[in-house]
Amino acid sequence: MRYDLDDLRLFLHIVGEGSITAGARRTHLSLPSASARVRALEHHAGVDLLIRGRRGVRPTPAGSTLARHAREVLAQTARLDSAVASYTRAPAVPLTLLGGSSAMHRLVPRALVTFLRAHPDVDVTASESRTPRTVRMLTDGAADLGVVVDDEARASGLRTEPLGDDSLVVIGQAGGILAGRATIPYSEVAEHPLVGLDTGSALRRWIDKHVGPHAPVARHRTTVAGLNVLVALAAAGVGLAVVPRRVVDPGEPVDVCALEDPWARRRHLLAWGVKAEAPAAAVTALADHLRRAALAEPPGADA
Known part of the structure; x- marks a missing residue:
């Protein structure tokens, strides 16, 4: 049989309110019209859906089953309407x-x-x-x-x-060569094996631009695409890494040392x-x- 969505909404309101009168009011129907719809629903279902009493109504087992599935059907219908409606709106220019x-x-x-x-x-x-x-x-x-x-x-x-703040720091394995130090110049950092971001990344280009021609040529044991991987490599003792302080979580198992170079102090x-x-x-x-x-x-x- 086919179920009318308006009938299902009416039935849910009646069950929720425990009254045909209140359910009719919620759906803006007259009491006779609402009662007729419920009787037609029961006729098509071939089973009583409501137990009628002096103080209102309550669903039969069949009525409870209908109510549960009706909620799912109406929820799916609402999602369907929303999905289709999204294609009727004029597409907005994406923000960049x-x-x-x-x-x-x-x-x-x-x-x-x-x-x-x-x-x-x-x-x-x-x-x-x-x-x-x-x-x-x-x-x-x-x-x-x-x-x-x-x-x-x-x-x-x-x-x-x-x-x-977006200042740069040096990080390394906890208890390693940075242990007990608060600051360090980049010239000393570059004397140790490093791990860094790919050469095309914004941060790597920033560092390469500012270290100057007299800084030691750094040995990068590996380069990676993301800061998460970079921090993990430094924590594992693969090499030191120059990263923004803001990307190092307080609980990260690394030693953190501020860079003494003026170019390392920067703000967003x-x-x-x-x-x-x-x-x-x-x-x-x-x-x-x-x-x-x-x-x-x-x-x-x-x-």
Whole structure:
């Protein structure tokens, strides 16, 4: 037999309220109309669905089974309606968010999780990008927001705001060659075997740009694509690693040593682009989620 969705909704309201009168009211039907629908439903089912009493109604075993399946059917119908309706909306221009290796490690993913959940109709294209390229794209209107390094974006003319510390540190196996030290110059770090990010990554390019021509040529035992793997290799004693302090969790089994070099002290800025197509409200909301993500960094990340 075929079930009418409106009849199923009515039946669920009646069961939920324990009254045909109350169920009729919930579905904006008259009592005679609601009663007729229930009788027709029972006729088609070939079994009584409600036990009628002086103080209301309650479902029979068959009625309880119908109610349980009716809830599932109506829930599936609602999901179907939502899925189909998504194709009727005009597609919005995706927001474009850029950031370097450090920002893409934890800050941007954390912000995307909360933003995309809160804004199901807005899409975001997030890509790793070095600060000079990010600044160009923001200036040219090819991106909406960027997480950039302060000294490379300070004179860009873009609207910026502080987002958090992104200073670099050296990490190594706990109890290893960094044990008992608070600071170390990069020239000494480079005398030891290192593990690093791939040469095309934003962080690796930053380090190579700033170490200068007189620094020892570092020996990288291996290079990897992600900071998670890099931290794990350093913790295992494969080599020292230069990473942003913010990516090292407080409970990580590594020794952490600040770099003495001035170029290692840097800060993240949130930079706004001039992209005209993007809805201003969505860009503002994404910026707010990035601020919250920055504030949620683990204790010690901004030390």
